[in-house]
Amino acid sequence: MPAAIEAARDAFTQLALGQAEIPLRVALPSPHGSLLCMPGYLAGLPALALKVVSIFPNNPEIGWPYISGLALVFDAQTGLPRALLDGATLTALRTGAATGLATDLLARPDSRIVALFGAGAQAYDQVAGVRAARPITEVRIRSLDRRHSKALAERLRAEGLNARSVEEPAEALRGADIALCATTSRTPLFADADVPDGIHMNAIGAYTPEMQEVPPETVARARVVVDDKEAALAEAGDLLKPLADGRVGPDVFETTLGDVLLGRASGRYSPTEITLFKSVGLAAQDVAAAARALARAEAEGLGTVVDL
Numbered sequence: 517m518p519a520a521i522e523a524a525r526d527a528f529t530q531l532a533l534g535q536a537e538i539p540l541r542v543a544l545p546s547p548h549g550s551l552l553c554m555p556g557y558l559a560g561l562p563a564l565a566l567k568v569v570s571i572f573p574n575n576p577e578i579g580w581p582y583i584s585g586l587a588l589v590f591d592a593q594t595g596l597p598r599a600l601l602d603g604a605t606l607t608a609l610r611t612g613a614a615t616g617l618a619t620d621l622l623a624r625p626d627s628r629i630v631a632l633f634g635a636g637a638q639a640y641d642q643v644a645g646v647r648a649a650r651p652i653t654e655v656r657i658r659s660l661d662r663r664h665s666k667a668l669a670e671r672l673r674a675e676g677l678n679a680r681s682v683e684e685p686a687e688a689l690r691g692a693d694i695a696l697c698a699t700t701s702r703t704p705l706f707a708d709a710d711v712p713d714g715i716h717m718n719a720i721g722a723y724t725p726e727m728q729e730v731p732p733e734t735v736a737r738a739r740v741v742v743d744d745k746e747a748a749l750a751e752a753g754d755l756l757k758p759l760a761d762g763r764v765g766p767d768v769f770e771t772t773l774g775d776v777l778l779g780r781a782s783g784r785y786s787p788t789e790i791t792l793f794k795s796v797g798l799a800a801q802d803v804a805a806a807a808r809a810l811a812r813a814e815a816e817g818l819g820t821v822v823d824l
Contacts, residue, residue, distance in 0.1 A: 519808060597824065631696070716792075720795045
């Protein structure tokens with residue numbers, strides 16, 4: 517995770533400096549799920565990659581993963597394919613890394629307690645991301661599927677972390693320093709009245725205009741930082757819904773994580789301020805993470821070499 521966070525730092529820095537080419541992802545719906553295609557190029561590495569991910573919500577019921585896919589890395593000078601990586605693993609790792617980076621930049625230094633909403637494919641790496649940024653001592657997990665939340669809590673306890681499944685959103689948030697939202701919900705996961713002052717929130721699950729994890733009232737009183745303005749304007753339901761209702765203005769999309777990294781914008785203003793990192797996921801993250809993974813694999817002799 518620390519190496520993945522450094523890759524995320526590269527990705528968001530290059531994005532803010534105009535050194536990244538990342539078209540908006542193509543979403544292809546089908547009767548049972550969606551296919552997402554995300555190409556990207558980072559001039560600063562240089563690195564060129566394409567990730568294709570399928571999201572099929574009913575798969576867990578028949579014993580298959582909710583998210584699956586592939587990432588293909590190309591040589592930036594010749595265009596020749598260099599590596600094929602597991603897309604689901606890459607997605608979870610780079611998303612957790614972005615959360616870790618945002619937490620490092622925006623959360624209070626004394627943050628210890630985490631409220632986690634969702635216990636699916638992204639959840640474990642979300643916790644890993646914040647643990648790399650802050651000395652976390654407690655995780656409270658709220659999920660509609662108690663089997664998943666209990667299993668995740670058990671996994672985290674095996675790593676020496678005080679983790680437990682909770683029944684109510686308010687119980688998860690009470691006294692929490694950091695909140696992690698990693699679901700596909702179309703309605704807010706908790707009430708604004710239960711959100712404590714000074715909390716830092718990472719909302720990474722709602723990646724379409726129809727989805728929503730964070731109450732609009734919370735968005736309206738938070739310091740909002742997005743991964744990318746254009747992507748957020750196209751996909752971030754957490755922000756688009758309160759914008760449509762007139763609760764927030766267009767300026768809610770203005771500050772990016774790259775701006776904070778480069779010192780163009782400040783992160784947290786005070787210990788009592790609510791900060792919110794809204795991410796829909798960017799190809800730049802995949803390119804940076806895949807390039808770093810490939811370099812490490814080549815250095816350590818990992819993977820399978822295939823002659824094309």
